[in-house]
């Protein structure tokens with residue numbers, strides 16, 4: 001995930017600059033831990049003397065162990081740890097996003113890092129988010145810098161690095177696995193966000209039901225917790241504002257502020273010192289006292305919070321599902337729309353390509369077998385090329401599949417055959433089809449009376465192929481769509497001979 005602090009292709013933000021910009025940032029960014037002791041959970045990585053602590057506390061540690069790969073689910077602290085490591089003395093933080101950066105950018109960072117080291121005595125901490133999206137050539141470009149210690153590479157990934165990171169880089173880095181945060185960890189984080197000045201600054205309280213709701217939906221993801229909390233606070237503030245009697249404005253002191261509508265149990269406004277919390281995601285409830293966030297507020301907020309496509313959340317599955325259904329439904333425009341949403345969100349092109357390969361087989365099948373060739377070729381080309389050009393191949397495969405005639409007959413046929421096998425159907429293999437290549441097979445009758453199809457007219461033999469109990473069963477029922485029409489006609493003639 002790109003940090004709004006460092007949202008450009010890459011940036012070297014000094015930590016002093018952060019303060020001024022913080023006010024307008026999302027709660028999750030404002031609450032980003034600045035020191036190891038503010039990080040919740042991940043205790044297995046943070047014990048005294050652990051490599052991560054040694055690295056964060058400024059010592060480079062044993063040679064070759066100074067670069068780390070952080071592997072773990074979203075919102076568990078990977079980017080945060082990179083920032084904390086970069087806070088060490090004489091360190092410069094540089095971020096590259098594997099979605100947008102290329103070999104040239106890596107080289108540029110390395111050159112600058114060398115210069116900073118030699119001329120200014122500074123160590124560059126290079127944070128590379130989503131390293132699994134770098135192809136082999138891009139990952140290889142990191143090697144000299146890592147090997148020679150020009151940078152401390154902190155690479156983050158949500159995918160198993162054994163499959164997505166090249167082995168020379170794996171072997172030169174320390175692999176650290178982050179765990180999903182527990183409800184206890186996240187609850188502590190909520191309390192901090194409610195109370196701290198850089199957070200919601202005491203302007204809100206959270207009712208226990210709302211807290212439970214937010215935690216349940218979080219799936220161990222701190223970003224999701226804080227984003228939802230902030231959105232829920234904005235909903236609660238809006239509600240309180242609506243219920244505040246007319247004439248109330250920011251200039252009113254608390255003594256001037258009339259009580260909220262006493263009939264409205266949702267409005268839990270209390271007498272509290274005036275506050276102005278511009279950081280509360282647009283909620284500026286200074287004149288409204290402390291506002292309680294209810295579970296309705298949290299629910300309403302969640303609807304808003306998932307509006308944006310979240311690569312690892314529910315939206316992800318909704319978009320992928322709509323993409324597949326548009327392909328199946330022969331609507332290329334809708335399919336391209338959902339493809340665009342995935343591309344814009346930075347979805348891994350290999351993930352999209354795998355879905356296209358499956359769709360080519362599952363939705364188009366024998367109605368146009370060349371769709372599978374297009375999809376497989378696109379998947380291979382995506383591996384070779386990477387983004388942004390990979391989108392061209394994804395678009396071609398999408399349009400081919402969406403506009404192709406459709407058939408699911410072959411895989412439905414297999415599923416029916418599997419169901420029969422599971423139900424115990426399919427007796428002994430007919431004797432004439434059995435393996436006749438070993439000594440004694442003939443004595444057992446194996447291969448006897450077998451007809452070699454190529455010796456027959458049209459190279460088709462009239463003989464029994466299925467086991468006795470499946471004779472005459474039609475698993476494959478061609479649709480007659482596209483090229484499958486010709487298959488269907490030929491199949492009629494084939495069955496007429498083989499089943500004679």
Ligand SMILES: Nc1ncnc2c1ncn2[C@@H]1O[C@H](COP(=O)(O)OP(=O)(O)OP(=O)(O)O)[C@@H](O)[C@H]1O
Nearest residue numbers: 001028032039040074075076077078079080222223
């Ligand atoms: N372990 C943690 N302790 C305290 N706060 C955390 C922790 N993990 C995440 N957060 C909060 O969530 C926000 C997002 O976390 P961070 O960017 O570190 O996640 P990430 O693991 O890099 O996620 P992604 O894989 O989506 O990029 C942080 O700004 C911080 O507010």
